[in-house]
Each structure stands twice: as C-alpha cells, then as structure tokens.
Amino acid sequence: MNKAQRDMIFSQATKWIYEAGEQIRKQIHNPLTIDTKSNANDLVTEMDRSTEAFLANNIKSTFTDHFILSEEGYGDQLDSMNGIVWIIDPIDGTMNFVHQKRNFAISIGIFNNGIGEIGLIYNVMEDVLYSAKRGEGAYKNNKKLPQLHHDILFQEAIVSMNHFWLCENRLVDEKWMQKLVKDVRGSRTYGSAALEFAFVAEGIIDSYLTLSLSPWDYAAGMVIINEVGGVTTTIDGDPLDMLSKTSVASGNPCIQEKIIANYIKKARK
Template sequence: MNKAQRDTIFSQAKQWIYEAGAKIREQIHTPLTIDTKSNPNDLVTAMDRSTEAFFAKNIKHTYTDHLILSEEGYGDQLDSMDGIVWIIDPIDGTMNFVHQKRNFAISIGIFNDGVGEIGFIYDVMEDVLYSAKKGEGAFKNNERLPQLNRGVPFHQAMISMNHFWLCENRLVEEKRMQQLVKDVRGTRTYGSAALEFAYVAEGIIDNYLTLSLSPWDYAAGMVIVNEVGGVTTTIDGDNIDMLSKTSVAAGNPVIQEKIITDYIKQARK
C-alpha cells in the first residue's frame, strides 16, 4: 500500500466512522434489542449488527477486492492476512453501551499483507477519534500524540487489567498478579479493549493486560500504539497472530518487559 492509497482509504474510513457514530448517538436512548452469544455476559445488540453491516456494505461497494474480518458475521472467512483486510469491531464495549450509554468505541484496523497500515478508535459519546497511519504518528482528534515516556519508574506505572487476573484461573497464579497490583501506582479497568489501547497510546495508562482478545478487539489499537513507540505482544512476549483469539500485553516497552519477566512468567501455571 503506497502513501496515496493509504491516505485515500484513511479519509474514506474516517468519514464512515463519523457517520456511524452520529447514527449511534441519535439512537442511543431508543429501546435496545439485546441477545447473548457465547455466555450470558457476552452481549450483542441490533446496533452492533447494523453498524457492522453499514461498514461492510460501504467497504464492499467501494473496495471490491478488500476483505473484512469482523465480530458480528458480516465479514469474510479468512485463513490468511494476504491482501487488504479491514478488521472491525462496530461497538467495542457492548456491555458499557447497554448499561452506561458511554465508554464504548468503534474500532477499525486496516492491514496490508499482515502489516498494520491504519488504525481508528472512536469514542462515540465523547466524539474523540484516535487514529494512526503507519509511519506518520498517532493522533487524538487533530492533536499529535507524543512518544511514550520510557523513563516512567515502575512504581509510578498505571496498569489497565480486569479482575480475572486476580481470581483463581487456569492460566496464571493469582497471588503473583496481586503483587503486581501492589507494586505499581494503580490499576484501572474500562470495559472496552479499544479504549484501553487508546489510553495507552495517549500515555495516560502505561500498559494494558488481558487474558483473551479477538482480532477485532486489538487490531486498531496495535497500529495506534505502535506509532507512539509502544509494543503489543502476547502476555508471554510473543508476536500476535492476527487471526486468533489471544492474550495481549500492550504499552510502554520498558514497563511491559518488567511485567512479563518479573510477574507474568513467574505466575504462569
């Protein structure tokens, strides 16, 4: 993908995101049709589906050779990342959308032969767009985000992680992760992986840790975090498989290395 092509796709995707966001805001207080997927807490609404359908229709009409990897069933069946692939979560943070009417995002990552070229995370209710193009930096609306501060002392770090890390589970020993919580300045959880990536890129959270995400949860965030000098790996420090559900660690490389080495690897069962 050359620069001219990247710029054209970026502008078109940005327009669609703002259109989709406006429609969501217009209908935010209308009665919701809510279903469940894998479990009673895995929610999906008619708004999730209609928003994804909006993107899929526009992409397929405008870019007939592009592929889509998405959450709600409007994408393609992919066995590789060859070509140009749009990875879409129409509403990341559906439980927040249902219960709070805020703290959710539209997340779109656009990859070319497996390389992240474009990333968008749109906080719909706050009308804040985080975006990035490969090699051109990351932005919050029109403000360029600075490179992450690698000099943050570990005891001053802010970490985003949910409570599953601190409960008994089959992946990590919870007492070691509880020690991590004690050793850093603070922990937060926002209920939207996309927004947590955005806050890492903004530098208001130093690292984000999660035990399981799907590609549409992390694709856009990876592109944006990379543009501010951050890294995204599995919790073991391995490269991410863009077609798989996986654990994810993202953020400040210095803080992340210490978390993985001194806490996660010691907590792995």
C-alpha cells in the first residue's frame, strides 16, 4: 500500500467512524434490545449490529476488493490476511455502553497482507479519535502523541488488567499476578480493550494485559501503539495471530519485558 492509497483509505475510514459515532450519540438514550452471546456478560445490542452494518456497507460499496473481519456477522469468512482487510469492532465495551452510556469505542484496524497500515479508535461520547497511519506517528484528535518513555521505573508503572487475572483460573497462578499489582504503582480496568490500547498509546497507562481478545478488539490498538514505540504480543511474548482469539500484552517495552519475564512466565501453569 503506497502513501496515496493509505491516505485515501484513512480519509474515508475517518469520515465513516465519525458518522457512525454521531448516529450512536443521537440514539444513546433510546430503548435498547439487548441479547447475550457466549455468556450472560457477553452482550450485544441492535446498535452494535446497525453500526457494523453501516461500516460494512460503506466499505463494500466503496472498496469492492477489500475484505472485512468483524464481530457481528457482516464480514467475510477469512482464512488468511492476504489483501486489504478491515478489522472492525462497532462497539467495543458493550457492557459500558448498556450500563454507563459512555466508556466505549468504535475500533477499526486496516491491514494490507498482514501489515497494520491504519488504526482508528473513536471514544464516541468524549468525541476523541485516536488514529495512526503506519510510519507517520499516532494522534489524539489532531495532536501528535509523543513516543513512549523507555526510562520509566517499574514501581511507578500503571497496569491495566481485569479481575480474571487475580482469581483462580486454569491459565495462570493468580498469586504471581497479585504480586504484580502490589509491585507496580497501580492497576486499572476500563471495560473496553480499544480504550485501554488508546490509553497505553497516550502514555497514561503503561501496560495492558488480557487473557483473551478477538482480532477486532486489538487490531486498531496494535497499529496505534506501534507508532509510539510500544509493543503488542501474546502474554508469552509471541506474535499475534490476526485471525484468532488470543491473550494479549501491550505496552511500553521496558515495562512489558519485566512483566512477561518476572510475573507471567512464573505464573503460567
């Protein structure tokens, strides 16, 4: 993908994500039809579906040779990342959307033959867009984000992780993760993976850890974090498979290396 093509696709994607966000804000207080998917905490609403349909229809009518990987069923069945692939989460943080009417985002990552070219994360209710084009830096609205500082002290780091890390589970020994929470300055959980990636890129948290995310949860954030000098891997430090659900560790490299080596590897069962 050359620069002119990337700029044109970025312009279209930005226009559509703002339009989708405006529609959500207009309808935010309308009665919701809420369904569950894999479990009682895995929610989906008609707004998720209509937002994804809006984005998918625009993409397919404008870029007929592009592919879509998405959460709510409007995408393609893909077995490779060949070509240009839009990876979409129409509402990341649906539980926040339902219960709080805030703290959720629209997430779009655009990849070309497996390489992240564009990342967009739109904090809808705050009207804040985090964006990146490969090789051109990352932005919060129109302000360029600085590179992450690599001299941060571990004991001053803030780590974002949900409560599953700290409870008994089959993947990690929770005692090591409880030690991590004690050893860093603080821990947070925001309920939206996309926003947590954005906050890492902004430098207001230093690491984000999760045991299981789908590609539409991490695609855009991965592109944005790359542009500020951050890293995104599995919790074992391996590259991500963009077609699979996986564990994710993303953040400031100097913090991430210590977390994986000194806590996660010791916690892995």
